[in-house]
Amino acid sequence: MAILLTNGNVYCDRGFQRTDLLISEGRSFVFEKPGLRHADRTIDCKGKLIIPGLADVHVHFREPGFSYKETIRTGSAAAAAGGYTCVCTMPNLNPAPSTKEGLQVQLNLIRRDSLIDIVPYGAITAEQDGRSRLSDMESLAPFVCAFTDDGRGVQSGARMEEAMRLAKSLHRMIVAHCEDESLLGGRAIHDGVYAKKLGVRGISSESEWRQVERDVELAAKTGCAYHVCHISTKETVEIIRQAKKSGVDVSCETGPHYLVLCDEELQDLGRFKMNPPIRSADDRDALREGLADGTIDMIATDHAPHSAEEKSRGILDSAFGVVGLETAFPVLYSRLVRQDGLITTEKLIDLMALAPRQRFPLPGGPITDGARADVTVIDPEASFVINPADFRSKGKATPFEGWEVQGKVLMTFRAGTPVYEVEQ
Known part of the structure; x- marks a missing residue:
């Protein structure tokens, strides 16, 4: 028609x-x-x-393994309603896509149920835990957009270097959730104002930027293309800014919530709990500056659905993760373009539709004859x-x-x- x-x-x-x-x-x-x-x-x-259909390189559709949270069908419907025509799904699934057999379960569901293009990630480690041996990256490479253990930082520098060298030989990128588990507090919640109010230690900024610092050095050493997930700290912005200036093949994303919220606005509700957390106003402002000057390459939602019960336990005890595909464009357009004038509509489209496709091997792109x-x-x-x-x-x-x-x-x-x- x-x-x-x-x-x-x-x-x-x-x-x-x-x-x-x-x-x-x-x-x-x-x-x-x-x-x-x-x-x-x-x-x-x-x-x-x-405009060109939007693209999101960081979503969780939960299937196979956790379909009570989301399915390929419901996730892709949410993406389409948000204006997205392509997304990349993270590997914290059961079975995890650490072997071709495990990945095939997800590919079959995508082929059967998806309304849009879904390009999955392969896991970096065999158990998708940031610690075990490497996954079967050679057999996965033709079918995945990149390799990541999202949800877990790769804890060993030696393991990350091994992964980068293999990924480079396979012409695939390493995509990292950066979190040094040795620097986490007792109860993992949002660091800063809200954590101090509750009298507990939260997820420190250093747990993110220390691992980014390590990884950009490894990327420079190995020549592997490297992408950082959902950056949230001012230190991370500066590390990536300097790495780009020195010629490291590095890119990064941040999420809508990190750009328009700070920890002073948090409430004791599960819908404010995600990892990394919403941080200080200084961190938010540094992210906005990085977005405007090109240090931050793209915006991704980290769409992470959970059941109502899992998100009903307050900010201390609820599961990590919020949904974002159906709100990302209007929130950013309203706040960053219309209200604050931080970026233009054209720049927002680039961040949400074109830049992801320039960095990742994804279908779609500019509107041309x-x-x-x-x-x-x-x-x-x-x-x-x-x-x-x-x-x-x-x-x-x-x-x-x-x-x-x-x-x-x-x-x-x-x-x-x-x-x-x-x-x-």
């Missing part, structure tokens, strides 16, 4: 232009001047943004209140509950097929 999107502001060649976009046989066709085109369906997109039609339509003026009851994800825990935001996703196309559309 051919669908014509008329009068929209289409983001192509790294800028917006008022034009028509024809989606036909899975491809996009851009017209310089509006006019009559043959189509089975015509949609007036006046005042709307038509003949390109695969991975396209998202957004109403930049539509305001709404974030209500978890409306989420397609099984997970409902978000620190943005009750926020009024702008930038509503209206439609998402994956390879020309509508995979999400707001009911009129």
